[in-house]
Amino acid sequence: MIRFESVTKRYPDGTLAVDSLDLQAPTGKITVFVGPSGCGKTTSLRMINRMIIPTSGRIWLDDIDTAKIKPAKLRRGIGYVIQQAGLFPHRTVVENVATVPVLLGESRRDARRRALEVLDRVGLPAELSERYPAQLSGGQQQRVGVARALAADPPVMLMDEPFSAVDPVVRAQLQDEFLRLQGELGKTIVFVTHDIDEAIKLGDQVAVMRVGGRLAQLASPAELLSRPADAFVAGFVGRDRGYRALGFAAAGELPLTSEPTVRIRSDLASVRGNAVDGWALAVDDDQQPLGWLAVGGLADEQLHGPVTPDLLNLGGTLTTEAGTLREALDAALSSPSGRGVVVDDDGRFVGTITASEVLARIESRASTLRQEAIEAAAVEVMADR
Numbered sequence: 001m002i003r004f005e006s007v008t009k010r011y012p013d014g015t016l017a018v019d020s021l022d023l024q025a026p027t028g029k030i031t032v033f034v035g036p037s038g039c040g041k042t043t044s045l046r047m048i049n050r051m052i053i054p055t056s057g058r059i060w061l062d063d064i065d066t067a068k069i070k071p072a073k074l075r076r077g078i079g080y081v082i083q084q085a086g087l088f089p090h091r092t093v094v095e096n097v098a099t100v101p102v103l104l105g106e107s108r109r110d111a112r113r114r115a116l117e118v119l120d121r122v123g124l125p126a127e128l129s130e131r132y133p134a135q136l137s138g139g140q141q142q143r144v145g146v147a148r149a150l151a152a153d154p155p156v157m158l159m160d161e162p163f164s165a166v167d168p169v170v171r172a173q174l175q176d177e178f179l180r181l182q183g184e185l186g187k188t189i190v191f192v193t194h195d196i197d198e199a200i201k202l203g204d205q206v207a208v209m210r211v212g213g214r215l216a217q218l219a220s221p222a223e224l225l226s227r228p229a230d231a232f233v234a235g236f237v238g239r240d241r242g243y244r245a246l247g248f249a250a251a252g253e254l255p256l257t258s259e260p261t262v263r264i265r266s267d268l269a270s271v272r273g274n275a276v277d278g279w280a281l282a283v284d285d286d287q288q289p290l291g292w293l294a295v296g297g298l299a300d301e302q303l304h305g306p307v308t309p310d311l312l313n314l315g316g317t318l319t320t321e322a323g324t325l326r327e328a329l330d331a332a333l334s335s336p337s338g339r340g341v342v343v344d345d346d347g348r349f350v351g352t353i354t355a356s357e358v359l360a361r362i363e364s365r366a367s368t369l370r371q372e373a374i375e376a377a378a379v380e381v382m383a384d385r
Ligand SMILES: Nc1ncnc2c1ncn2[C@@H]1O[C@H](COP(=O)(O)OP(=O)(O)OP(=O)(O)O)[C@@H](O)[C@H]1O
Pocket: 011, 012, 013, 015, 016, 017, 035, 036, 037, 038, 039, 040, 041, 042, 043, 044, 194
């Protein structure tokens, strides 16, 4: 765990970059610092590894006061990744990654073997390992930067806008791989970005900062979207936050309709009575959905013999009771019957939901959010008077 305790940084010219920051970055989680340019994100990050010395306050690494450890020792346990990777231009990719382990006393040969392993982990093809950084794309350079920080296997990683110098498609790939890797490694990560979408995607918790180095809100992405602390946060998180919040809003709040199902291999003659608006949901012996049967499209003379898989329309994504409003909407919109199929944790059918029911829920949610934003803005205006 990293803990900021009333940390302030005032630069010699008087600029107050960080103002009494209190915050904890939990072990094994990703904490994202986000905020407009100049709000003190980078200064906060660099105070953790003492590249910048706080003017006052303390930063704890677990139960150790970082001011009491030699910076070189402190930094050995802290990986650092920056924008445009910050690679050594005259060293090959593998040499770049092996640099820190060699400095830490590993033999060149072991460091090289480990570097190749880490490069593989971050998805960089082995044939690129002998190239120089200038011979790589921006996205590949970022992967090398992440690999270099991981090579010494530090428990803590500081990442300063590591993906911002690449195009949006590559950035999305790097973010996905970063999350996959973090799922395996469980590092304690502090990540700086000015991009609220990146913060929401990557953060277990997000610290929104405002200019003057003050913490505006520290919250989970879902909470930030649904309950911004004030008008500044609401504005920064964006006008469409209500719709983004769908990605976090549990579909379990939705009113589900229970409907009859037909068992696979059961007699087609009996399905008409189990169809709703011409469609019947076929399930297996465990009540797990298999597909929709277009009963309305079958002539009476076709209604004999068993229900077989080739008769089923397999279209439509499923959503779970623990799923999100966005998944529920996808399920409803992609279902041939117009009814989204909802299953429980074991994949068993529990009910259906229509797109208009999901949209009604979204609408009421959005108006609550709008109302909250208006009230928050009103409170702010009153406070300024
Ligand atoms: N060495 C310095 N001397 C004086 N002021 C500085 C110094 N470094 C940063 N600042 C100022 O401190 C404030 C915070 O800067 P910092 O780089 O931490 O912000 P940031 O949120 O990371 O910004 P950005 O997103 O633009 O990188 C800014 O006003 C900046 O101009």
